[in-house]
Amino acid sequence: xxxxxxxFLKGMMLGSIFCALITMLGHIRIGHGDRRHQxxxxxxxxxxxxxxxxxxxxxxxxxxxxxxxxCIILVKPKDVSLWAAVRETxxxxxxxxxxxxxxxxxxxxxxxxxxxxxxxxxxxxxxxxFDKYRDQYNWFFLARPTMFAIxxxxxxxxxxxxxxxxxxxxHTIKSGDLEYVSxxxxxxLSIESMKRLNSLLGIPEKCPEQGGMIWKISEDKQLAVCLxxxxxxxxNAEDSEGKDVFNTKSVGLFIKEAMSNHPNLxxxxxxxxxxxxxxGLTPNQMHVMMYGVYRLRAFGHIFHDALVFLPPNGSDND
Amino acid sequence: MSEIHFREMxxxxxxxxxxxxxxxxxxFVLCSQLFSILLGEQGDTQPDIxxxxxxxxxxxxxxxxxxxxxxxxxxxxxxxxxxNTDIAENLYQxxxxxxxxxxxxxxxxxxxxxVKATWAQRCNKVLFMSSEEDKDFPAVGLKTREGRDQLYWxxxxxxxxxxxxxxxxxxxxxKADDDTYVILENLRWLLSKYNPEEPIYFGRRFKxxxxxxxxxxxxxxxxxxxxxxxxxxxxxxDKCTHSSSIEDLALGRCMEIINVEAGDSRDTxxxxxxxxxxxxxxxxxxxxxxxxxxxxxxYYPPVEGPGCxxxxxxxxxxxDPTTMYELEYLVxxxxxxxxxYRYQPALPENIRKEVSRDYKKEDPKVK
Numbered sequence: 001x002x003x004x005x006x007x008f009l010k011g012m013m014l015g016s017i018f019c020a021l022i023t024m025l026g027h028i029r030i031g032h033g034d035r036r037h038q039x040x041x042x043x044x045x046x047x048x049x050x051x052x053x054x055x056x057x058x059x060x061x062x063x064x065x066x067x068x069x070x071c072i073i074l075v076k077p078k079d080v081s082l083w084a085a086v087r088e089t090x091x092x093x094x095x096x097x098x099x100x101x102x103x104x105x106x107x108x109x110x111x112x113x114x115x116x117x118x119x120x121x122x123x124x125x126x127x128x129x130f131d132k133y134r135d136q137y138n139w140f141f142l143a144r145p146t147m148f149a150i151x152x153x154x155x156x157x158x159x160x161x162x163x164x165x166x167x168x169x170x171h172t173i174k175s176g177d178l179e180y181v182s183x184x185x186x187x188x189l190s191i192e193s194m195k196r197l198n199s200l201l202g203i204p205e206k207c208p209e210q211g212g213m214i215w216k217i218s219e220d221k222q223l224a225v226c227l228x229x230x231x232x233x234x235x236n237a238e239d240s241e242g243k244d245v246f247n248t249k250s251v252g253l254f255i256k257e258a259m260s261n262h263p264n265l266x267x268x269x270x271x272x273x274x275x276x277x278x279x280g281l282t283p284n285q286m287h288v289m290m291y292g293v294y295r296l297r298a299f300g301h302i303f304h305d306a307l308v309f310l311p312p313n314g315s316d317n318d
Numbered sequence: 319m320s321e322i323h324f325r326e327m328x329x330x331x332x333x334x335x336x337x338x339x340x341x342x343x344x345x346f347v348l349c350s351q352l353f354s355i356l357l358g359e360q361g362d363t364q365p366d367i368x369x370x371x372x373x374x375x376x377x378x379x380x381x382x383x384x385x386x387x388x389x390x391x392x393x394x395x396x397x398x399x400x401x402n403t404d405i406a407e408n409l410y411q412x413x414x415x416x417x418x419x420x421x422x423x424x425x426x427x428x429x430x431x432x433v434k435a436t437w438a439q440r441c442n443k444v445l446f447m448s449s450e451e452d453k454d455f456p457a458v459g460l461k462t463r464e465g466r467d468q469l470y471w472x473x474x475x476x477x478x479x480x481x482x483x484x485x486x487x488x489x490x491x492x493k494a495d496d497d498t499y500v501i502l503e504n505l506r507w508l509l510s511k512y513n514p515e516e517p518i519y520f521g522r523r524f525k526x527x528x529x530x531x532x533x534x535x536x537x538x539x540x541x542x543x544x545x546x547x548x549x550x551x552x553x554x555x556d557k558c559t560h561s562s563s564i565e566d567l568a569l570g571r572c573m574e575i576i577n578v579e580a581g582d583s584r585d586t587x588x589x590x591x592x593x594x595x596x597x598x599x600x601x602x603x604x605x606x607x608x609x610x611x612x613x614x615x616x617y618y619p620p621v622e623g624p625g626c627x628x629x630x631x632x633x634x635x636x637x638d639p640t641t642m643y644e645l646e647y648l649v650x651x652x653x654x655x656x657x658x659y660r661y662q663p664a665l666p667e668n669i670r671k672e673v674s675r676d677y678k679k680e681d682p683k684v685k
Contacts (some may be wrong), residue, residue, distance in 0.1 A: 011341025292648035302408030307656035
């Protein structure tokens, strides 16, 4: 009887160990993980009205100019029509916007990454941006060509956030132990995060060019793993009511969902007033957003804003 | 004897082996369950955050489409904490607009419902006009038939109804379809320069057939109180015909006969405010083909691209329910924080004097 029970126990132990091994192997190399972070989901909120009122009138313009955002848009030749729309619309509001493409495209100016792989493109783009612009910009925003982004709302969100701290923001998703910013919502990195990222890009053990052992891992997850080694953690960006400001879907899609899920509160339950990004737009929809965001409004509604942003030079659609 | 002993031992080790296998299987399963609980991949669901919707409260409350007193624009949640709506509220009192929406029994739930949930609440008074009465919606029954050829007759009866019941309740009287989206504040800004005792009406002006032009039906049109009086009177005295299959053209002809002026509804830099299509059709160059009737109909030189449309647009047409809510979100909710709009038209003189203090405070002199 004793020998049976001991062999049963031995069996159980072996089974558990075997299972644990398999689980570990299947995951990306997370490293030693940070057991300090008990909180499952990192939330980051926009500043309060009280904080804003403390900023004096004179400081507004200076403050607004202190945010310098460099926009990275990763494109491929097939994205040409989206690329055109993005160029003609919201990127005019970035302090600088550059397009990083997989190969040279005659129609538009871009920086050739000479690779089709999204993670390689992303790495090279971040390295290029950091090497060239580390002294000129303090925030780096990465977008897909199907996105529409509102830079003014991004800067408002970043109010009171110190870029010399390691910020890594956007719409986050949890995958097992890893919380990462989805590329479909846009990725924001502070200059400090860029610094740390770039110091690891050359270390293949921490930041490999081919992450997953068994199958390919998406570029946004790979970025998160890399950043985690550098002590940079993803945070979900929300407004003062807890609504996401980085969105992976378009306004139209949100509205359609709202109409079937809560038809009595369609617009109020939809999206943040201070939304920064929407995704999944067609080129035409970008032009409509440009008009809808930067021009169309109701007369007689006036806002007390802490920041001041001027329209860009030489633009006729905003 | 050793054989039995051997068999005993063999069966015992076989049993041991079996229990070992069982143990490892159970251990494996338990462990994998434990891991999946600890590290389960959480699906990406954006939380359904619902907030108090004071706007909806206004509409559903008394089911009478009555807006007593002042619109509480500030009732919305903290998203609008920094918002000052004094000027909009002032105009609401000064420029009273009664809206009537052309609809029908089959469209109450399909289309008119979404009008009611969005822009209709911003009218000083709103009425939904149908061929038959609906006490629940509520909709006024005009006792006509339905159909495209009935539109003019419905229009005449609707204006008659408004004239007989609500003439003194408003200064201006707007007709819209159940697929028209209207921005009332911008309409009030446009009309604030004019006197409702003058015979004048506004809309998207078309040039054919009528010398002074006529207003597109779908884009919506708005009559001054005097214009409404003359229009209703014209049918009593047979100045205008009752029958026509083209509602907006017939109305335009009648307006000319009774000396109601076709006004210029463009903004102070010449951009159109009433639109016969959705924003996309006007903003995208080449969307409407060159052979389309529209290009020959516009009274003023038609423009496609960003110059098509005023920042202070009043209406869009052929707006489906989804687009209605999208426009509502873009106009009244989403905005670029701190952005200094290029087009900053002045307030009309009379309004400006009243709200001058607040207005000057909001106009940062930036060089």
